[in-house]
Amino acid sequence: MAPWLVRTSSQLVRRAARRLLSPSQHRRHRAPAPWKLCSVPPVPRTTSPAAGGGLWEFCSVRRFTGDSSPAAASTAEDGLAGGELELDFPGGKVSFVAEMNFLPESQKERINCYRVLDDDGRTVSGSKFQEVSKEMALKMYSEMVTLQIMDTIFYEAQRQGRISFYLTSHGEEAINIASAAALSIDDIVLPQYREPGVLLWRGFTLQEFANQCFGNSLDYGKGRQMPIHYGSNRLNYFTVSSPIATQLPHAVGAAYSLKMDKKEACAITYFGDGGTSEGDFHAALNFAAVMEAPVIFFCRNNGWAISTPTAEQFRSDGAVVRGQAYGMRSIRVDGNDALAVYSAVHIAREMAITEGRPILVEALTYRVGHHSTSDDSTKYRPVDEIEHWRTARDPISRYRKWVQGNGWWSDSDESELRNSVRQELLQAIQVAERMPKPPLTELFTDVYDEIPSNLREQERLLRDAIKKHPADYPADVRV
Amino acid sequence: MLGAARRQLGSGPMLGQVLRRLRPATAAATEAARGYSAAAREMTVREALNTALDEEMSADPSVFLMGEEVGEYQGAYKITKGLLDKYGPDRVLDTPITEAGFTGIAVGAAYQGLRPVVEFMTFNFSMQAIDHIINSAAKSNYMSAGQISVPIVFRGPNGAAAGVGAQHSQCYAAWYAHVPGLKVLAPYSAEDARGLLKSAIRDPDPVVFLENELLYGESFPISAEVLDSSFSLPIGKAKIEREGKDITITAYSKMVGYALQAAEILSKEGISAEVINLRSIRPLDRAAINASVRKTNRLVTLEEGFPQHGVGSEICMSVVEESFEYLDAPVERIAGADVPMPYAANLERMAVPQVDDIVRAAKRACYRAAPMAATA
Numbered sequence: 001m002a003p004w005l006v007r008t009s010s011q012l013v014r015r016a017a018r019r020l021l022s023p024s025q026h027r028r029h030r031a032p033a034p035w036k037l038c039s040v041p042p043v044p045r046t047t048s049p050a051a052g053g054g055l056w057e058f059c060s061v062r063r064f065t066g067d068s069s070p071a072a073a074s075t076a077e078d079g080l081a082g083g084e085l086e087l088d089f090p091g092g093k094v095s096f097v098a099e100m101n102f103l104p105e106s107q108k109e110r111i112n113c114y115r116v117l118d119d120d121g122r123t124v125s126g127s128k129f130q131e132v133s134k135e136m137a138l139k140m141y142s143e144m145v146t147l148q149i150m151d152t153i154f155y156e157a158q159r160q161g162r163i164s165f166y167l168t169s170h171g172e173e174a175i176n177i178a179s180a181a182a183l184s185i186d187d188i189v190l191p192q193y194r195e196p197g198v199l200l201w202r203g204f205t206l207q208e209f210a211n212q213c214f215g216n217s218l219d220y221g222k223g224r225q226m227p228i229h230y231g232s233n234r235l236n237y238f239t240v241s242s243p244i245a246t247q248l249p250h251a252v253g254a255a256y257s258l259k260m261d262k263k264e265a266c267a268i269t270y271f272g273d274g275g276t277s278e279g280d281f282h283a284a285l286n287f288a289a290v291m292e293a294p295v296i297f298f299c300r301n302n303g304w305a306i307s308t309p310t311a312e313q314f315r316s317d318g319a320v321v322r323g324q325a326y327g328m329r330s331i332r333v334d335g336n337d338a339l340a341v342y343s344a345v346h347i348a349r350e351m352a353i354t355e356g357r358p359i360l361v362e363a364l365t366y367r368v369g370h371h372s373t374s375d376d377s378t379k380y381r382p383v384d385e386i387e388h389w390r391t392a393r394d395p396i397s398r399y400r401k402w403v404q405g406n407g408w409w410s411d412s413d414e415s416e417l418r419n420s421v422r423q424e425l426l427q428a429i430q431v432a433e434r435m436p437k438p439p440l441t442e443l444f445t446d447v448y449d450e451i452p453s454n455l456r457e458q459e460r461l462l463r464d465a466i467k468k469h470p471a472d473y474p475a476d477v478r479v
Numbered sequence: 480m481l482g483a484a485r486r487q488l489g490s491g492p493m494l495g496q497v498l499r500r501l502r503p504a505t506a507a508a509t510e511a512a513r514g515y516s517a518a519a520r521e522m523t524v525r526e527a528l529n530t531a532l533d534e535e536m537s538a539d540p541s542v543f544l545m546g547e548e549v550g551e552y553q554g555a556y557k558i559t560k561g562l563l564d565k566y567g568p569d570r571v572l573d574t575p576i577t578e579a580g581f582t583g584i585a586v587g588a589a590y591q592g593l594r595p596v597v598e599f600m601t602f603n604f605s606m607q608a609i610d611h612i613i614n615s616a617a618k619s620n621y622m623s624a625g626q627i628s629v630p631i632v633f634r635g636p637n638g639a640a641a642g643v644g645a646q647h648s649q650c651y652a653a654w655y656a657h658v659p660g661l662k663v664l665a666p667y668s669a670e671d672a673r674g675l676l677k678s679a680i681r682d683p684d685p686v687v688f689l690e691n692e693l694l695y696g697e698s699f700p701i702s703a704e705v706l707d708s709s710f711s712l713p714i715g716k717a718k719i720e721r722e723g724k725d726i727t728i729t730a731y732s733k734m735v736g737y738a739l740q741a742a743e744i745l746s747k748e749g750i751s752a753e754v755i756n757l758r759s760i761r762p763l764d765r766a767a768i769n770a771s772v773r774k775t776n777r778l779v780t781l782e783e784g785f786p787q788h789g790v791g792s793e794i795c796m797s798v799v800e801e802s803f804e805y806l807d808a809p810v811e812r813i814a815g816a817d818v819p820m821p822y823a824a825n826l827e828r829m830a831v832p833q834v835d836d837i838v839r840a841a842k843r844a845c846y847r848a849a850p851m852a853a854t855a
Binding site: 249 | 589620
């Protein structure tokens with residue numbers, strides 16, 4: 001595009017704005033006075049938009065009385081009839097209109113929500129969804145139950161003082177497991193922290209979860225991170241990052257890398273409703289669209305960012321409407337409906353990879369648990385609300401009704417599953433607890449690829465000090 | 480020319496026209512031409528950086544560049560000139576204007592095995608991305624216990640240029656050198672720029688690479704060895720830029736040139752100054768610094784950044800810890816004034832170290848002049 005076009009059009013806009021908001025008009029507020037008819041005479045068209053004539057042409061917008069009567073509208077159309085109808089602008093042609101229409105702050109109706117299963121676990125008539133085999137359906141169900149039991153038992157372990165911290169995914173089991181089930185193992189996961197189910201689905205064992213929470217020598221993080229900050233290279237699951245939303249730009253970078261390597265895979269990143277307020281959210285969505293990165297942005301809109309409800313987080317209709325502003329396809333899905341989440345992510349993945357584009361998925365759900373073990377959410381939200389979501393809207397029982405309705409599951413299967421998971425977890429915790437903590441040397445490794453001399457020096461000094469004063473150092477650290 | 484508005488012409492995105500930032504239109508070389516032999520091959524720091532990028536991109540397909548204006552515009556300071564044509568838009572990425580965005584994206588790409596080189600238009604703007612540099616890049620290898628390495632380079636002009644005010648003139652060497660997990664390099668000459676940038680790109684850890692706008696246009700003699708594409712310099716090693724026996728002056732980046740000028744003046748007065756070009760701020764070559772101080776018994780630290788918690792403070796501490804008994808005089812610290820950079824040229828000059836300041840400090844340390852308090 002020619003540089004002059006940019007300059008003239010922005011000048012036109014500024015000038016038009018000045019004329020519309022002359023000081024006298026500006027001061028006359030309160031009573032919505034009808035606008036004056038403008039007496040700017042029509043100016044003959046000129047061929048070059050850069051010339052003065054073109055400039056005046058834009059400014060000679062007929063101002064008409066506030067009512068949008070057909071008569072006024074036709075006057076306006078007539079006013080433009082002699083001028084340009086479209087502006088050739090970066091991104092495509094823009095039509096001129098005589099009416100001054102501000103875009104409304106929201107659509108008349110909220111964006112609808114894709115659902116497959118109703119509250120009773122029956123498929124909604126006419127719903128389109130991705131077929132799930134019996135084997136897959138049962139694995140999804142078992143993992144959802146396993147996640148629920150793992151959360152309950154680790155939460156208790158924290159309450160007993162055996163681990164320092166924990167954070168449950170209660171109420172979001174369908175999001176965790178169904179989204180993971182729709183992905184392939186080659187897809188890169190950049191989690192926030194309420195998605196351990198994705199790791200569970202990929203084969204992280206309960207023992208591996210326990211080792212991390214207890215920070216023992218078998219923890220892949222060498223005991224360096226708070227509980228629940230899981231990570232696994234083997235399973236393409238990035239280590240949980242505590243600052244909110246930083247994983248979003250990382251996901252775009254990882255997706256870009258997949259694209260450069262021409263891999264048949266995408267990146268997926270999870271975040272909450274609160275995370276959409278971070279600058280990183282804006283940056284990541286914009287970059288992903290511009291760079292055409294195959295990445296799925298999965299927003300778990302669970303209503304609460306610790307104690308901040310969504311009404312105080314944003315005034316948009318959730319996160320789903322933001323996608324369009326960045327030029328991105330988006331869908332809102334019932335986050336407590338495993339089949340809907342599975343189907344939406346399945347299709348999102350396909351579009352992301354085959355068309356090389358980012359997709360935004362907003363799942364509506366509810367954080368049934370407290371934010372973390374450092375929180376008591378009954379202080380800021382009604383217990384009735386929590387109970388309603390915990391019982392009537394529970395994603396696991398809804399999905400169980402569907403599985404059981406297919407004749408694939410029985411009550412005895414249920415109790416057998418729950419017992420065996422519980423036993424396995426208690427065993428895992430005992431093993432993790434008894435396992436020695438990481439040795440002293442791990443304090444100094446991995447700051448850099450190779451240990452630099454100043455860190456070697458620090459380690460030597462520490463070892464000397466321990467040798468001199470062994471009684472003052474904890475016995476459970478291997479020197 | 481100073482403070483000229485940044486303007487993008489041609490077919491670029493129109494939002495580039497928004498006058499978001501001010502910067503000088505071109506780098507202004509203020510120092511006088513250097514007195515090297517005309518026969519020796521010379522190279523500007525700009526060419527040195529450009530050829531280093533070019534060679535490393537050619538050697539390793541996982542190396543790519545990203546930043547504002549690095550592609551079509553060839554870099555705000557033309558460091559990336561010609562690279563878009565040579566390597567294409569997949570490897571030389573013009574980004575929207577969001578430091579936090581492209582830095583985070585580059586860190587993500589590094590997590591995934593690529594080797595991004597991120598350009599900041601100036602390191603002042605890296606403040607908008609510092610969360611990703613520190614919380615994401617510097618700490619990930621440790622937090623993931625070696626599962627996630629971050630081979631990335633953050634580069635761009637750092638420190639005071641000329642007439643660009645407080646928000647374009649700060650030195651961030653001490654800031655980044657504070658953080659375990661980062662390596663921080665500050666080249667002075669064309670040889671430094673080539674050798675250190677190549678090492679930074681090949682290094683498996685995140686490297687902050689602090690250039691100086693006023694040095695971009697300066698030429699330095701350069702040997703055939705340095706021009707070889709396999710050339711690199713070790714990270715963590717300082718260079719004795721000039722040998723001496725009476726006093727040690729430590730400096731990095733543009734201040735190395737000032738220290739050399741001061742040494743020349745001092746030599747005429749019978750003081751033999753040893754000038755150490757630090758090259759690497761983290762890791763810091765404590766061995767080289769202490770060896771020199773043990774020889775000269777006197778130390779002047781020189782930097783453009785603010786004095787408190789600065790690079791000089793750390794050097795002073797290292798010498799106090801390891802070579803205290805060798806010191807014959809208190810350590811002198813020359814640093815920028817403890818104020819945001821003023822714009823007015825007269826005030827700006829007073830806010831950054833000048834050659835005379837170094838000469839005076841060196842003389843004080845050699846007891847060749849009355850101490851500062853006595854002259855006040």
